Amino acid sequence: MPDPSSRGLLGIAPSRYLLARMGAPAAAVAMACLLVFGLLGGWILVGRMLAPLTRIRDAARLAETGSLSPLGSA
Numbered sequence: 001m002p003d004p005s006s007r008g009l010l011g012i013a014p015s016r017y018l019l020a021r022m023g024a025p026a027a028a029v030a031m032a033c034l035l036v037f038g039l040l041g042g043w044i045l046v047g048r049m050l051a052p053l054t055r056i057r058d059a060a061r062l063a064e065t066g067s068l069s070p071l072g073s074a
Helices: 016-064
Strands: none
Touching: none
């Protein structure tokens, strides 16, 4: 159990209120950064995972028109 007479770095005894008041802005910034990086990383990963489906969709559309040759060859 911490000693109640101990003083913190600022010369005052830290309380839960003080710690929450000082830590809340840093926690909010950290959560915002995690949200942005998570959304950006998820967007990139989903794009990479769905790229093969895009190629399959394009091939299916070509086959639907009756052309089974690749796009580059005529």
